[in-house]
Each structure stands twice: as structure tokens, then as C-alpha cells.
Amino acid sequence: MPTLFHPVPYHPHLLRQAYRTLGPMLLVNLACVIGTSFLLDIANHPLLSGWVVMHVTVILIRGGSWARFHQDKRNWRRKSDYQFWKASYAAGLLVSGSLWSALAVYLFAKHPEIASVEAQYAVLIILSALAGGATGVTSSFARAGSVYIGLLLLPASLTLLTHDDTHRTLGLLGLIFLGVMLVTLRGNHRLLVRNLTLEDRNLSLIKQLSEVNQVLEAKVSERTERLARLAHTDKLTGLFNRYGLFDWHQKRIEAEPHTRTVVFFLDLDRFKQVNDALSHEAGDKVLTAIAQQIESVAPPQAKLARWGGDEFVLACPVTGDVNALVDAVSEGVSRAVDIPLNIEGTDLKLGVSIGWACHPDHDKTFSDIVHAADLAATEVKRSGRGRTLAFDETFAESLRRRFNLSRALSEAIGSDALYVAYQPIICARTGALLSYEALCRWDHPELGTIRPDEFIRLAEDTDRIVALGNWVLERACADAVQWRRQGIAAKVAVNVSVKQLTLDTFALHLVSILSRTGLSPACLEIEVTESVFDDGHIEQVSHTIKHLKALGVHIHIDDFGTGYSSLSRLRHLNVSGIKIDQSFVADLSGQSRVIIESTILIARAFGLTIVAEGVESDEQRDLLRTLGVDQLQGYLLGRPQRLGNILGADTLSETAA
The missing domain is CATH 3.20.20.450 (EAL domain)
Structure with a gap:
């Protein structure tokens, strides 16, 4: 436990607190020096004039030290810099206290006649006030603070003891006041150390808690991303499901608000026969193979999603002519699906009915565009399969139904x-x-x-x-x-x-x-x-x-x-x-x-x-x-x-x- 005579050896927060209160302390000292100069007849006493000049100079030097400390940012935390700034602070206290001590000895022991009784009492009040204030502002470094308070009170008190009874009483009270101030300084120092230590512990706990929260948030974020991937992925083919496709398109729209997208609705032909003739497991293998074949011919920026069952949706950003894109994609997809498959020893050949619509040309929402392409693919199925057809209002009986239902x-x-x-x-x-x-x-x-x-x-x-x-x-x-x-x-x-x-x-x-x-x-x-x-x-x-x-x-x-x-x-x-x-x-x-x-x-x-x-x-x-x-x-x-x-x-x- 630090004591008055065994202070804390290294505590950067004490140094910061000391220099935080140094500015106000210097202003008070300057005011006291100026006030003392008015109380005493310094014009006829060159030594007093020199004392004032010297004290003001010391205050300015200490003020410069205070300014440099605050410009030093956080380098004062280094142990070598810490010792320098601590020594600078203590030296300032020692010089300032010595000047006040010299004034007291000069005034009360050597030349009491140069000041009236009222002026002498005023000087004693100034010394006492400075000592009282020092119990707080110098509590960061108890040893330096105790020396400073001693220099303020001890010489003046001892000098007063050599005078008449009235002055001896003041001297005795000064010694008692000195003891009280030293005890107060010690208490303030211990309280400050305790508070700063508690502050350090709290900051350390906050830092640890922040680190734990960061780890927890990272885990939650990782699991959330994993869930998002699972929720947006078709488990059979590994493609986007419909939710993944909607999310992909929404992000594209946010990044490029004026982009156009052609949506192809791909409905496999004769797939039900595979399930009926072979098995659902064989059907799953067919879907996986077909998905890989379609993905291999899709444009680089396009996204393929399994919509459900034997239906796929291919969304292609438009970078040029829409019709040219439609022709190229539909031809490539048709050829890819036409490639014969051998599933469980059986050769299979499927076809595909393709409907397409363009966002935002055919409707405002991406969901409606997919629906429009679905309507076009359904019309292809109804009229013979194996073709590509654009959405047209003639397929929109369902839209008229929507209108009637809306009313x-x-x-x-x-x-x-x-x-x-x-x-x-x-x-x-x-x-x-x-x-x-x-x-x-x-x-x-x-x-x-x-x-x-x-x-x-x-x-x-x-x-x-x-x-x-x-x-x-x-x-x-x-x-x-x-x-x-x-x-x-x-x-x-x-x-x-x-x-x-x-x-x-x-x-x-x-x-x-x-x-x-x-x-x-x-x-x-x-x-x-x-x-x-x-x-x-x-x-x-x-x-x-x-x-x-x-x-x-x-x-x-x-x-x-x-x-x-x-x-x-x-x-x-x-x-x-x-x-x-x-x-x-x-x-x-x-x-x-x-x-x-x-x-x-x-x-x-x-x-x-x-x-x-x-x-x-x-x-x-x-x-x-x-x-x-x-x-x-x-x-x-x-x-x-x-x-x-x-x-x-x-x-x-x-x-x-």
C-alpha cells in the first residue's frame, strides 16, 4: 500500500492527473504573487522586486512545461518519459515553495518593518490558502506535495515562534495547520490512487468484455451467414433456391438501380416419366446433372436457381441487345438439356420449355417477372413443348383474374x-x-x-x-x-x-x-x-x-x-x-x-x-x-x-x- 513516504513508483494516470491540475494551480500562484506585490512596498525594496520577477519567471517556465506535456500526447506513458515529467513537476513545486519560504523568512525574520501588520496577516493567509489548495492539486505525488506544503508553512511558523506572544501563537497554529495539511494530503493521495486503480480495473474489464462481445458477435455472424447460405440454397443441386435468387436480384438492384434482367423460366419436358419409370432417386440424379449442364452454358454474370420440382429460373443481366441475349441463352440451354444422360444404366433424353420476360420492361417487380416467364413457359407446354416464348399479354388471363379479385x-x-x-x-x-x-x-x-x-x-x-x-x-x-x-x-x-x-x-x-x-x-x-x-x-x-x-x-x-x-x-x-x-x-x-x-x-x-x-x-x-x-x-x-x-x-x- 503506498504511503506518504513510500509513494506509488510508477502510475501514469497519477502523472496525467498532476498535470491536469497544474494549470489552475499556476494561475492561482500567479494571482497570489501579484496580490503580494501590491501588499508590500516592492518599489523601495529591490529584493522584493527581484522575488516577484523570479517567481513570475518560474510560473512561466512551469506553464511551458505544462503545455509541452499536453503536446506530448501519450508518449509520457513510457517509463523514461514518465520519470522526466515527474521530476519536472516535483522541481517546479520545490522552486515555487522555496520562493514562498524565502519571502516568509525575509518578511518575518529580517525586515518585518517593510509591511504593515495587516499586510503580514494577508501574506500568512495567502500561504495558508496555497497550502490548503495543495492538499488536493499535489495529491498525485505525495512526497513532492508534502515538501511543497512544508516550504509554505514551516519556515513562516518557525520564524513567528521567535517573536512576541501573539506571533508565537500564530507560529504554533501554523505548525498544527501544517500537520493537518500533511495528513489531509496523505488521505487525498490514497483516495486518488484507489480511484485511479479502480478506474484501471474498470477499463480493463470493459476491454475484456468488449473482446468477449466481439468474439460472440463473430460467432453469431458466422452462424447467421451459414444459415443464410443454407436457407438460400437448394439442397439437391447446390443452386440458389427462390429465396436466394430474390436476394441476389435485390442486391443487384441496390447496387445498379437501372439495370435490366432477362428471366428465363425453364420447365423440363418428360421429367415426370423419369420419376414414374425409374425412381425419385433417379429423378434427383437427373435434376443434378441437368443443373450442371445448364450452369455450364449460362452467361458469366447470370444466376441459375432451382424453382421447385423440375423447374429452374435463369436470371441474366442485360448488357446489350435483349433479343440477341435471349437467342443465345435459349439455344445454349436447349442444347445443354438435349445432351443424353445415362442414369442407372438407362439412357435418357429430356427437353425444356422456356418462357422469358424482361425486368423491368414487362412488369415492375422481379417476382411478377418470374411469374410472367412462368406463364410463357406454361403456354409453351400447352402448345407443344420444346420452344422458347416471350411473355405476352395474351397469356395474362391470370392477370385479369388478379384485377377482378382485387375489386x-x-x-x-x-x-x-x-x-x-x-x-x-x-x-x-x-x-x-x-x-x-x-x-x-x-x-x-x-x-x-x-x-x-x-x-x-x-x-x-x-x-x-x-x-x-x-x-x-x-x-x-x-x-x-x-x-x-x-x-x-x-x-x-x-x-x-x-x-x-x-x-x-x-x-x-x-x-x-x-x-x-x-x-x-x-x-x-x-x-x-x-x-x-x-x-x-x-x-x-x-x-x-x-x-x-x-x-x-x-x-x-x-x-x-x-x-x-x-x-x-x-x-x-x-x-x-x-x-x-x-x-x-x-x-x-x-x-x-x-x-x-x-x-x-x-x-x-x-x-x-x-x-x-x-x-x-x-x-x-x-x-x-x-x-x-x-x-x-x-x-x-x-x-x-x-x-x-x-x-x-x-x-x-x-x-x-
Whole structure:
């Protein structure tokens, strides 16, 4: 433990603190010297004039030392420089203290007549004030500080002891004051050392914590990138899947906003015969070989993706004439697919039907361009196969259907044509009913039942998703109140679009719905897709989710693993759980299982509830339980049903157990 006589041998922070307080100390000394010069008759006493000049000179020299120290940046941390600056500081104190000591001896012992009693007392007050201040400003170096304080008080006190009783009393008080100041200096020094040592330890801990966080973030980033690669890759061919292709195109658009892309939709001819005549394993080998052959003839900047089944999508950036590119690519792909294959001893020869469309010539969104190319390929299939055809409006009966459905949808929202069905979500461990997911359904009076993926996508594209989502949300909350009154203690899970979450008024609107229906916020689960991770609106979404969580609403990420796969961003969105997409549950072998296991591992680290949807077999249910999934949903456990069926049903299907 450092003491007054055994100070800390090397502590750069003490040196920094000493020079930090040196500037104010010099200003105070200068003011005291100037004040003393006015108190004393220096004009008639050359020695006093010399003392003032000498003291001011010393202050200026010390000021220059103070300035050079701060210009030295951090070199003073080196031990050799540290000793130099410490010695410079101590020497300044010694010289300054000696000058004050000399003044006291000269004034009180040699020539007391040159100053009035009031002036002498004023000098004593100045010396005492300087000594008192020194207990703080010189506490970095206790030994030098104690010498400085001693020089200020000891000579003056001893000199006063040689005078009359009044002066002896002052001298005695000066010695007592000296002792008090030395004790105070020691205490201040110990406190400063303790504080600086604690500061060093805190900085060291912060540095260690930062290093640990960097390592953890690197691991999370590495796993996130791996998950992204797995989620964007077709496990059979190693090509992009549709999500990977969309992500690739989005990044290209961000980098080159005005770029054009020709999309080829490749539908293999006679592939079904391979599966039927040989086996699905043989079909997989055919798909792998065909993918390699197509990729070998694709332009350097093009990207090939497996769309699903025997369908591929080839996206080619346009650098010249579109028609020339189409002719070259379609001819090369047709020749590549025509190459005979020998699979399991059987010679096979397939063909390909090609439809193409150009982004943004034929439509605004890349998804619609792929759909347009798909329509063209379907027309090729219908009219004889083996050709290449550009998208044309004559193939757009589906687009007219979209238009008709769009008009009908605005009328259907809030009417009896739309209704909400509820699919149970159970506890994976006990089989107990935990919640129902609200699923919107549409029965069109002329077109019949409209698929949810069709009209929901239509609602998103036509900006009716907010109205539709709000209607479903209020309907689901009201229905949940009804079944809870009947003793069914299940929550309700409702899908909410990103467009709803980005509205500033959504949280207030939800509060209004809960107030009108009487549903407790704790009984509501909001499901949002991974598109909430998009940088374009993550701040607004995060703000809205924070408000919803404050209300007590649970937030789940739906279809997790199919989109952004941003596990590192789960920290920034205060969600309650994630729902693994049914596409991974449908195939629990290979990469799908790896994705699920990795997702569960990291989700557990964030304390999230894990839900798996699309459970349709006992094997899937049992394996998901083993992997550690918390909740299950799927046809095996219960199909979507209307509220009336729920209120009339006493128990779930026994399969749920």
C-alpha cells in the first residue's frame, strides 16, 4: 500500500492527473504573487522586486512545461518519459515553495518593518490558502506535495515562534495547520490512487468484455451467414433456391438501380416419366446433372436457381441487345438439356420449355417477372413443348383474374365472404392446447374458394393488406374472447403485415381493438414475417414492437429461416418466439434438419419460444420434440376450423397427444 513516504513508483494516470491540475494551480500562484506585490512596498525594496520577477519567471517556465506535456500526447506513458515529467513537476513545486519560504523568512525574520501588520496577516493567509489548495492539486505525488506544503508553512511558523506572544501563537497554529495539511494530503493521495486503480480495473474489464462481445458477435455472424447460405440454397443441386435468387436480384438492384434482367423460366419436358419409370432417386440424379449442364452454358454474370420440382429460373443481366441475349441463352440451354444422360444404366433424353420476360420492361417487380416467364413457359407446354416464348399479354388471363379479385377483395373485407378459421397450436411436450392461429379464408360467390396465398399477396400488392389485416385482427380478438368465456384457455395468434407495423398508429389501433373486444393483451400473439429485418423499416418496426411488448402482447417471427435469416438482429427486435417454416419441417433430413437445429440452438440463447408449423406425421412430431421445439402446429394436430366448431368441440383430436 503506498504511503506518504513510500509513494506509488510508477502510475501514469497519477502523472496525467498532476498535470491536469497544474494549470489552475499556476494561475492561482500567479494571482497570489501579484496580490503580494501590491501588499508590500516592492518599489523601495529591490529584493522584493527581484522575488516577484523570479517567481513570475518560474510560473512561466512551469506553464511551458505544462503545455509541452499536453503536446506530448501519450508518449509520457513510457517509463523514461514518465520519470522526466515527474521530476519536472516535483522541481517546479520545490522552486515555487522555496520562493514562498524565502519571502516568509525575509518578511518575518529580517525586515518585518517593510509591511504593515495587516499586510503580514494577508501574506500568512495567502500561504495558508496555497497550502490548503495543495492538499488536493499535489495529491498525485505525495512526497513532492508534502515538501511543497512544508516550504509554505514551516519556515513562516518557525520564524513567528521567535517573536512576541501573539506571533508565537500564530507560529504554533501554523505548525498544527501544517500537520493537518500533511495528513489531509496523505488521505487525498490514497483516495486518488484507489480511484485511479479502480478506474484501471474498470477499463480493463470493459476491454475484456468488449473482446468477449466481439468474439460472440463473430460467432453469431458466422452462424447467421451459414444459415443464410443454407436457407438460400437448394439442397439437391447446390443452386440458389427462390429465396436466394430474390436476394441476389435485390442486391443487384441496390447496387445498379437501372439495370435490366432477362428471366428465363425453364420447365423440363418428360421429367415426370423419369420419376414414374425409374425412381425419385433417379429423378434427383437427373435434376443434378441437368443443373450442371445448364450452369455450364449460362452467361458469366447470370444466376441459375432451382424453382421447385423440375423447374429452374435463369436470371441474366442485360448488357446489350435483349433479343440477341435471349437467342443465345435459349439455344445454349436447349442444347445443354438435349445432351443424353445415362442414369442407372438407362439412357435418357429430356427437353425444356422456356418462357422469358424482361425486368423491368414487362412488369415492375422481379417476382411478377418470374411469374410472367412462368406463364410463357406454361403456354409453351400447352402448345407443344420444346420452344422458347416471350411473355405476352395474351397469356395474362391470370392477370385479369388478379384485377377482378382485387375489386372483389375490397368489397369482401368486412363481409360474410371473408371469414376466419383457427388452427390449434399445442405444447410439444404435453400436447396441451396453447393457442389458435387465425387464418383468413375467402369464399367467392362466382370463383369459389380463393387460395389464401393468392388473395393475401393480392392484398399486399394493392395496398389493401392493412384493411384486411385490421379486420382479421379485430375478428380474431373478438372470437378469442368468446372461446375463453367458454373455458377454452387458449391464446390467439394473428398474422400482421410489415405495412401494418410500419404505421405510427398501429399500436394505438391495437389498443383500441383490445379495448372494444375485451381481450387481454397477454392472450394475443402477433406473428410477423422475416421481412421485418429489412433495413428500410427496421427502426419503425422495432419501435412498434417495443410498444406492443410493453402492452403485454407476444411477438413471434413467422416462417423463420426462409427470408432474411438475421439471427444477429433478434437482439434488436424484442420478440418472444420464432416459427420454423413448414418447408423445413416437410423434409427433416439433410440441410433442413441442420437449419432447424442451428435455429433452435441460437434461439435458445436468446430465450425465444420455438414453434414448428406444417406437422403432418407422427415422425415429424416426435423428431421435433426431440430436437427441442416448444410448440407444434399442423394437420396432424388439427385442421383450421370455424369458431362454431371450436365452441362446440370438447377436446382436441387424440392425435395431438
